[in-house]
Amino acid sequence: MMNTSRRAFFKTFLSAGAALVVSGSGNTTKPAEAAVHEQIKGVCLFVPTLGKASDFVELMNTSAPGNWTVHPLEGTLTDRYFIAKSLYEEAKGRANTFVGAVDPGSFAVVQAAIFDSGGTFHYITYEERNRITFSAQL
Amino acid sequence: MSSFNALPKGVTEADFTKAIKEYRALMGEDRVRTDSASLQSYSKIMCPVSEELHKPSAAMYPKTVKEIQAIVGIANKYKTPLWTISTGKNFGYGSAAPATRGQIVLDLKTMDKIIHVDEELGYCLVEPGVTYYDIQKYIKKHKMNLMISVPSPSAIVGPVGNSLDRGAGYTPYGDHFLFSCGMEVVLANGDVVRTGMGGVPNSTSWQATKWGSGPYVDGIFTQSNYGIVTKMGFWLMKTPPPGGYLPFLMKFPKVEMLPDIIKTIMPLRLSQLIPNACVVVNSLLEAACLCNYDENGKGMSRDTFYKGKGVLPPHVIQQIIEKCNIGAWSFYAAIYGTPEQVALAWKYVSGSFKAKFGNQVEIITEKEAKDDTNFEFRRQMMMGGSSLQEFTYYNWRGGGGSVWFAPVAAARPSESYKQVKIATDVLNKHGFDYLAEYIIGWREMHHIIDLLYDRTQPEETARAYKCYDELLKVFAKNGYGIYRTNPAFMEKAADTFGPEMRKIHHNLKKALDPNNILAPGKSGISLG
Numbered sequence: 001m002m003n004t005s006r007r008a009f010f011k012t013f014l015s016a017g018a019a020l021v022v023s024g025s026g027n028t029t030k031p032a033e034a035a036v037h038e039q040i041k042g043v044c045l046f047v048p049t050l051g052k053a054s055d056f057v058e059l060m061n062t063s064a065p066g067n068w069t070v071h072p073l074e075g076t077l078t079d080r081y082f083i084a085k086s087l088y089e090e091a092k093g094r095a096n097t098f099v100g101a102v103d104p105g106s107f108a109v110v111q112a113a114i115f116d117s118g119g120t121f122h123y124i125t126y127e128e129r130n131r132i133t134f135s136a137q138l
Numbered sequence: 139m140s141s142f143n144a145l146p147k148g149v150t151e152a153d154f155t156k157a158i159k160e161y162r163a164l165m166g167e168d169r170v171r172t173d174s175a176s177l178q179s180y181s182k183i184m185c186p187v188s189e190e191l192h193k194p195s196a197a198m199y200p201k202t203v204k205e206i207q208a209i210v211g212i213a214n215k216y217k218t219p220l221w222t223i224s225t226g227k228n229f230g231y232g233s234a235a236p237a238t239r240g241q242i243v244l245d246l247k248t249m250d251k252i253i254h255v256d257e258e259l260g261y262c263l264v265e266p267g268v269t270y271y272d273i274q275k276y277i278k279k280h281k282m283n284l285m286i287s288v289p290s291p292s293a294i295v296g297p298v299g300n301s302l303d304r305g306a307g308y309t310p311y312g313d314h315f316l317f318s319c320g321m322e323v324v325l326a327n328g329d330v331v332r333t334g335m336g337g338v339p340n341s342t343s344w345q346a347t348k349w350g351s352g353p354y355v356d357g358i359f360t361q362s363n364y365g366i367v368t369k370m371g372f373w374l375m376k377t378p379p380p381g382g383y384l385p386f387l388m389k390f391p392k393v394e395m396l397p398d399i400i401k402t403i404m405p406l407r408l409s410q411l412i413p414n415a416c417v418v419v420n421s422l423l424e425a426a427c428l429c430n431y432d433e434n435g436k437g438m439s440r441d442t443f444y445k446g447k448g449v450l451p452p453h454v455i456q457q458i459i460e461k462c463n464i465g466a467w468s469f470y471a472a473i474y475g476t477p478e479q480v481a482l483a484w485k486y487v488s489g490s491f492k493a494k495f496g497n498q499v500e501i502i503t504e505k506e507a508k509d510d511t512n513f514e515f516r517r518q519m520m521m522g523g524s525s526l527q528e529f530t531y532y533n534w535r536g537g538g539g540s541v542w543f544a545p546v547a548a549a550r551p552s553e554s555y556k557q558v559k560i561a562t563d564v565l566n567k568h569g570f571d572y573l574a575e576y577i578i579g580w581r582e583m584h585h586i587i588d589l590l591y592d593r594t595q596p597e598e599t600a601r602a603y604k605c606y607d608e609l610l611k612v613f614a615k616n617g618y619g620i621y622r623t624n625p626a627f628m629e630k631a632a633d634t635f636g637p638e639m640r641k642i643h644h645n646l647k648k649a650l651d652p653n654n655i656l657a658p659g660k661s662g663i664s665l666g
Contacts (some may be wrong), residue, residue, distance in 0.1 A: 047438035077526035104532040115179035130534025
């Protein structure tokens with residue numbers, strides 16, 4: 001079971017991701033809307049130190065209902081770069097939301113992977129020193 | 139208010155608009171971008187200043203030398219400065235951001251051809267967008283018995299950019315510019331120059347010999363803004379046969395042992411018994427590179443060990459050393475050759491350290507290391523493999539700020555420890571810990587100090603700037619220059635090398651790029 005602060009964190013992060021599906025761009029986030037939630041075809045990356053896959057699935061479907069797939073970023077940072085790059089490439093055309101909750105080391109390579117694939121970010125937020133959430137444009 | 143992300147200094151919006159129109163007529167809208175989203179990757183900056191100071195105005199993606207010739211023509215006409223990058227990572231030294239606001243990023247990642255790999259003589263000729271990983275894949279695909287020397291972010295960066303910034307790796311060819319051979323350069327006036335033997339039509343030795351005839355000019359195109367390098371050659375090593383590669387780690391328990399460590403290494407290095415650019419890593423950097431997970435799979439960082447304010451106290455550093463089972467110094471090196479050569483060299487190498495340190499040194503080879511994370515990534519790097527593991531240290535302090543301060547020391551025992559003391563004093567004064575490694579080259583040591591800070595905290599970012607500034611001043615006062623820096627400190631770093639050197643750089647710029655269109659401000663060189 002997740003603690004309350006972590007729940008709040010995920011809720012914010014997912015709502016922001018959902019809001020961006022509507023706006024398509026921009027650096028500020030807006031509250032998610034129910035109508036928008038139904039349109040979500042989302043991909044979420046996470047590092048296992050920040051939560052379990054089941055936590056992410058549960059919270060995504062509660063806070064931002066839609067068709068979500070979650071992917072743990074595991075292995076070396078080199079592995080994580082190639083995993084992120086491959087998932088981002090695959091998500092183009094298939095999904096409309098690409099978000100993540102990662103640590104700074106993983107973020108350095110995820111960011112490089114998304115930039116190397118020609119991608120850009122809606123937002124990048126340091127929730128804490130060692131916890132970054134992001135939403136990339138697809 | 140401008141409709142562009144930023145404008146170059148001295149260029150009006152009307153002129154900039156005309157220039158963009160001409161660039162687009164040349165390459166199409168897709169390859170000339172001015173929208174904010176497309177410029178994001180060039181605005182990422184890890185040095186401790188505002189992104190606003192280094193915001194680009196546009197990005198362009200040429201595919202051919204001819205296009206670059208046409209681009210410099212337009213740039214001269216409208217005085218639009220071009221900041222050239224290859225793969226654009228430049229971790230620790232400022233990422234892809236230009237030296238000054240408003241420059242157009244000339245992104246050469248779209249020029250990514252491996253033109254030739256010569257198995258017989260062991261060299262390659264590549265374009266700027268080619269990564270080390272691309273070369274590794276090519277070598278593997280063609281079953282060539284070759285390897286390339288790589289820097290730490292090898293999987294995602296390229297040899298052209300790294301070598302032009304005089305980056306270092308961890309193999310016997312670790313001084314990457316030293317092992318480059320031949321360049322093709324587009325000058326500001328549109329001329330295309332091939333250096334060395336490349337100027338001779340139909341030359342077959344462009345990548346086989348560095349010198350050609352007359353003055354050697356390749357060096358003036360490194361860390362500079364005198365031309366746009368569009369092709370570059372690199373020497374490749376033969377892969378050792380099975381049993382012909384012996385990576386090892388030696389752990390030393392006390393910080394004060396550094397002079398004796400260097401004293402023992404250097405004769406082995408000079409005699410080439412240890413042939414590679416080897417590293418001596420301090421305890422905190424070694425711990426930081428481990429800090430993805432601890433042995434129980436839990437996240438680990440500086441906070442795991444210390445929640446107090448200020449720098450880590452010595453007793454906490456000692457606890458980290460013990461908990462992580464690392465040395466106060468960790469020395470990573472390797473021996474290469476036939477199995478017989480390796481066995482013999484290992485006798486001398488291990489014998490030298492045992493004789494000097496007795497039971498105070500712990501010697502670890504692959505057999506003892508098993509699946510140790512740090513040993514594994516060092517093992518890969520010293521064999522020209524791809525690993526990004528080093529960047530785990532971004533998790534140590536958190537907050538996304540990392541800037542490398544990189545003074546060079548003569549590889550003398552006394553100087554090694556002197557630099558550690560100077561750096562530690564300045565870093566601690568500003569509230570930062572000392573995390574560093576020495577990369578030991580032929581007769582010098584690159585002292586790579588990672589100043590980690592929290593970019594989300596303006597106060598901490600400002601403190602990191604002041605700290606770097608003081609490091610630069612204090613090291614220069616002690617006779618030490620830095621080998622490379624980020625855009626925020628290029629001007630100040632250039633000053634430490636004296637007015638005469640700056641005058642030469644200025645005169646070369648005036649002669650080769652009178653309109654100051656190529657990367658003004660790079661290494662402090664500008665006519666503006």
